[in-house]
Amino acid sequence: MTPLRRQADRRRTTVLRREAVLATVPVAVAALLAAAGPAAAGTTGSSGVGDPYFPLQGNGGYHVRHYGLTLRYDTASRHLDGTAVLSARATQKLTRFDLDLKGLKVTRLTVDGTTADFRRDGQELVVTPRRALHEGQDFCVEVTYHGTPKPVTDPDGSPDGWIPTDDGAFVAGEPQGAMTWFPANSHPKEKSSYDFRITVPQGRTAVANGVLLGQRTAHGQTTYRWRQTAPMAAYLATATIGKFKVERYTTRDGIQVYNAVDPREANAAAPVLKKLPSVLEWESRLFGPYPYRAAGSIVDRAPDVGFALETQTRPVYDSAPDLSTLVHENAHQWFGDSVSLTTWKDIWLNEGFATYAEWLYQEQHGGDSAQKTFDKLYATRASDDLWAYPPGNPGSGANIFGTPVYARGAMALHELRKAVGDQAFFRILRAWAAEHRGGHGTTAQFVQLSERESGKQLDGLFRTWLYTQGKPGTA
Structure with a gap:
């Protein structure tokens, strides 16, 4: 993250200085996730992984291998309809487990196709499946929900999560904002693959992580399908929506670049974004091969945000970035996103x-x-x-x-x-x-x-x- 909201500090530092395709998470990662966090006594998954700064972040007892997110956002009413399909594996016997979800109404929840009981407890969505899940069992959770997503306020006073803009939404979830727009096991030690299907009014663009699989417009709505196969922490997911000028190309290293720029920021952003391929080449020489198939930038106009974020494969900026910020956020693709x-x-x-x-x-x-x-x-x-x-x-x-x-x-x-x-x-x-x-x-x-x-x-x-x-x- 580049904390532009702290402009004095920033300048000093800079100048002075169900369409789910299960992606295989590395064995070492899976082992870490299986052991992550203190589990509650008995067969109840813990309501957090034990992080000292965010004790309720993440959940114990299972690992989500893949998220399939189907979203429909009305930019006029700011209403979100969502269905999340979580393909998971139990790391202990579970009679109950939690998901992180804040502020949205859940209308239906199933585990392996069977209706499950659930209740809300603050940011926790507490799920009781009809039958206990056994350790090592693969299972599928489907959650249908809707509402007007609102950002959370972080301990430092900044907004985080689904942040509405005048033409859509700026979606940046570090450290805890993922729960404002989809149910998740939301801690950095938990990484998964993702599919996104995002429907927005015609004339708006929805940009997520990874590779664009396709888009289709019908009846005044456009649906965008994105796929991120590389393991990704929930806070690095985005579904930023707005009126964007789109630029697409492939670098000589075979990286698929997708830039989405608010037209009001286009003139200021163009000279910097032009340097993205050379920045990635330079960082690859220093740090090793670029970790992903896709790259790019989302340059929004979001004056109430005050920061940029290294959303995986495609950093999101609240305004046209300077070159140092571009270098910073793309360095995170190695340090923070991949590792x-x-x-x-x-x-x-x-x-x-x-x-x-x-x-x-x-x-x-x-x-x-x-x-x-x-x-x-x-x-x-x-x-x-x-x-x-x-x-x-x-x-x-x-x-x-x-x-x-x-x-x-x-x-x-x-x-x-x-x-x-x-x-x-x-x-x-x-x-x-x-x-x-x-x-x-x-x-x-x-x-x-x-x-x-x-x-x-x-x-x-x-x-x-x-x-x-x-x-x-x-x-």
């Missing part, structure tokens, strides 16, 4: 890496060196917000998109680079992206990998730059 978090506490693994990608891009394209960006940041006073809390332990969900996570997280990577040298450093980045591709990672795993690849003991460096309170070297 995902296991807990929100490790958010620096997403944002510190994407911010350092900005520094590297500047360094290699005629701008300030990464060292100069680092030095300018380090020169700030010890009372500056940059040193307010350590990036490896932000302390709460209210801090996960703050300056320390982005800028000091990037500074930690620069210190690593200086300690191990460029050859080992870039080998570490590529190994991290390759070894955890399509899966998850933790800070502890990154430290171990860095020590393995460099042959150096680095615990002191990471302790100082990720976990020490205040400005390093000023105690």
Whole structure:
């Protein structure tokens, strides 16, 4: 995410610095998901996976392999009709399990085609199937729902989820907004494949993740079909809707690009979006092969949003992005999307890496060196917000998109680079992206990998730059 709502911090950091086709989730990921989170006693799936910052996010007892989402959105009334088909596998015996869903009315719910009991408990949709599910059993949940989706307000006060615009909706779900528009097992450690069928009034475009399979217009409505086969966390899903100018092409590396741009942002966005293929090529040289078949951008006009987000394969921007933001959000396709978090506490693994990608891009394209960006940041006073809390332990969900996570997280990577040298450093980045591709990672795993690849003991460096309170070297 690029937190444009924090413009002062952002500038300082930048300038200074049932059509379901089941996709196979990597075995290592499936094993992690099977063990994820504390399960409630007996045969009840837990109402959360135990994340310290968002304790009700995600659910225990099962893994969703695939989501089939059929949506119809009326942009005039802002009414959403939805059917979600979840293809899942029980990781324990289940007499009851939860889904994350907030604010929409459920009218029908079945498990394996049989009507199931359900009740609402805040953001939890509590499901009791007619028959208990056995450990290892594949099962299908179908939920029919409708209503006027509304964003949630995150701990830092920003909107999140399905955010209405003057011509549609800006859909960006980090960290908890997926539950505002579809029922999900919604935590980054839970990744699935997706099919989207989105119907909107003729003249509107609906843009989701992955590859566009087709579109059809009839009776004043247009239906768009999208497919994302690569594992994806729910918060990275989008179904952004609006009046868009669409550009499609294939890069020389075979990546299918789909750009959707609000005409009011087109002139400002065009010079930046033109650089997308070269940015992806440059990032691929540094980080390893691009993780997906598709790429692109969704440039909306959403003045009440205040951020951009690395929605998988196709970042969404609330206005025309600058080049640094384009670099940042696409670096997330490796760091955050392909290699995902296991807990929100490790958010620096997403944002510190994407911010350092900005520094590297500047360094290699005629701008300030990464060292100069680092030095300018380090020169700030010890009372500056940059040193307010350590990036490896932000302390709460209210801090996960703050300056320390982005800028000091990037500074930690620069210190690593200086300690191990460029050859080992870039080998570490590529190994991290390759070894955890399509899966998850933790800070502890990154430290171990860095020590393995460099042959150096680095615990002191990471302790100082990720976990020490205040400005390093000023105690």
